[in-house]
Amino acid sequence: GAVVSQHPSWVICKSGTSVKIECRSLDFQATTMFWYRQFPKQSLMLMATSNEGSKATYEQGVEKDKFLINHASLTLSTLTVTSAHPEDSSFYICSAIRRGHSYEQYFGPGTRLTVT
Amino acid sequence: DAKTTQPPSMDCAEGRAANLPCNHSTISGNEYVYWYRQIHSQGPQYIIHGLKNNETNEMASLIITEDRKSSTLILPHATLRDTAVYYCIVSLNSGGSNYKLTFGKGTLLTVNP
Numbered sequence: 677g678a679v680v681s682q683h684p685s686w687v688i689c690k691s692g693t694s695v696k697i698e699c700r701s702l703d704f705q706a707t708t709m710f711w712y713r714q715f716p717k718q719s720l721m722l723m724a725t726s727n728e729g730s731k732a733t734y735e736q737g738v739e740k741d742k743f744l745i746n747h748a749s750l751t752l753s754t755l756t757v758t759s760a761h762p763e764d765s766s767f768y769i770c771s772a773i774r775r776g777h778s779y780e781q782y783f784g785p786g787t788r789l790t791v792t
Numbered sequence: 793d794a795k796t797t798q799p800p801s802m803d804c805a806e807g808r809a810a811n812l813p814c815n816h817s818t819i820s821g822n823e824y825v826y827w828y829r830q831i832h833s834q835g836p837q838y839i840i841h842g843l844k845n846n847e848t849n850e851m852a853s854l855i856i857t858e859d860r861k862s863s864t865l866i867l868p869h870a871t872l873r874d875t876a877v878y879y880c881i882v883s884l885n886s887g888g889s890n891y892k893l894t895f896g897k898g899t900l901l902t903v904n905p
Contacts, residue, residue, distance in 0.1 A: 720895040783835030
């Protein structure tokens with residue numbers, strides 16, 4: 677149990693367009709979801725934290741108007757990269773906390789975004 | 793910034809125990825020690841966590857020193873599939889959105905046949 681999926685697993689888009697990435701908890705309700713970004717050969721960096729039905733909390737230096745997060749339900753969070761640029765190319769990973777299991781974050785498999 | 797220090801890389805022979813050290817000398821009394829690992833191009837995976845007592849689960853054992861300034865993750869019988877980057881993280885466990893993980897550079901463990 678405790679599976680988190682992401683869709684798509686990889687996407688290529690043109691500069692200036694927007695891309696939406698979905699994060700779903702398949703078999704549990706997620707009280708909180710997190711979005712991370714990972715550049716090649718670097719570690720994960722937390723971008724934002726979201727709770728169902730409320731606005732996301734962004735980490736310092738992350739543009740909230742560029743990275744739109746919508747946590748529509750207890751099983752779905754979406755990250756939209758607006759007006760993407762090549763420097764937004766990265767590995768985006770979400771995670772979720774399951775109700776009653778606050779000690780563990782369940783991570784999705786990640787989405788590879790390439791902006792050309 | 794990450795509050796832990798780990799060696800950048802380690803090697804281990806298949807079938808042998810892998811002992812991964814972590815220094816967290818500035819850990820505060822209410823912070824837990826978490827271990828996650830990331831296999832190449834995948835999302836991280838939770839391994840184990842502890843506060844001050846040693847912990848064991850089906851994946852690994854966690855040994856925390858009495859002063860809590862360092863810990864060791866032990867994989868008792870490493871396999872090739874254990875090759876990954878291992879992250880040692882200290883974090884408050886107050887649940888929900890307060891449970892933030894700050895990833896450092898981790899240790900790349902390579903298990904050799």
